[in-house]
Amino acid sequence: MQLFSFLSILLTAISVKARPVERGVFDSVGVLDDVLLLDAPAFPDPANSANTVIGLQAFVSLRQIDLGALTTGVEAALKTIGLDIGDKLSNVQERIRLFGAIGLSGKNVKVDVGGCSQLASLTTSGLPDLGMALQNVSVGTCGGAKQFTAQVTTSGLDSRTFNATVFPSPNSGFGVISDIDDTVKVSNVLDKVALAKSTLLDDPVPVTGMPELYASLAKSLNSPQFIYVSGSPFQLYPFLNSFIDTTYSASKGPILLQNLTLTNVQELLDFANSNGILEYKLAMIDRIHGMYPNKKFVAIGDSTQKDPETYGEAFRKFGGDFISCSWIRRVDGANNTDARFAEAFQGVPANKFRTFTDADIPGLQNINVAAGEC
Structure with missing residues (x-):
């Protein structure tokens, strides 16, 4: 069964509970609300380099969520593709919780950033990104x-406290743009049943050798700004953020996810079928370039979806001074043909990108990226 069918059933079960709620403009966050504050990148203010600008993102929803009905619906959906929750109930409930959240518009989120002289304030939006604020x-x-x-x-x-980490970085030096699924975490994107299992049931597993490689880059590139860009919906943020924090502790950084809500079902189905991911990731790289136009970024991804095409297009748009190097993991079963990579990286010098297998990962630590090697 295709993941399209699985998500259709899943969304049907979820949407019964996830009805949009409108609130008055500029309402403060109260005891009846929940807040998801995402880790954020920070950069020098282009108008005044002495000041800092933070790319803050928050999601505000009603505090009460009925996980009983939601869990029942998900359990039934998983059974249609041959999966049983078994003893993984706690994992499932933790990961589906935000899919049942009811977003609130017009909520005024005030954020105090320790060590900074001014409070930040942002307001959640209405449809289609109900409850989300990004500013x-x-x-x-x-x-x-x-x-x-x-x-x-x-x-x-x-x-209660709602905290997040802010990662400041200068508009110079190096950075790393990284995909998550099947780049740093085993997700089995090409196997729809295995993808559902790794996303909802199993404890996350890193791609062998990648935590060590990223720790090596963190050291050799002198604490670069790591930014993880994934096509996954933001509802999976707690799960993915916990994985990065624990497994990639030496290369932590903000995670940029799609602002998909259950009121915009087609976008979530597009995510499941790999449609729209190219445009989304290019938009995120545009955003990163706006923050750090003078950084040199190593872009790391895999061959399951659109990472080669994304990084090739970003190079053609911004040049090698911004995307200094692209690394693509060859995933078994994906389109790993020379023709595909030649088209994706058309116009990109051969010494500005490479593809690698799992056996090659340890050797990547020996590449002197800081000196211009790729």
């Missing part, structure tokens, strides 16, 4: 820490 916000002058903690300010009646 570049100046927070004034900040200290010289490698990371900052951002915290949503809530009313005095609410003792």
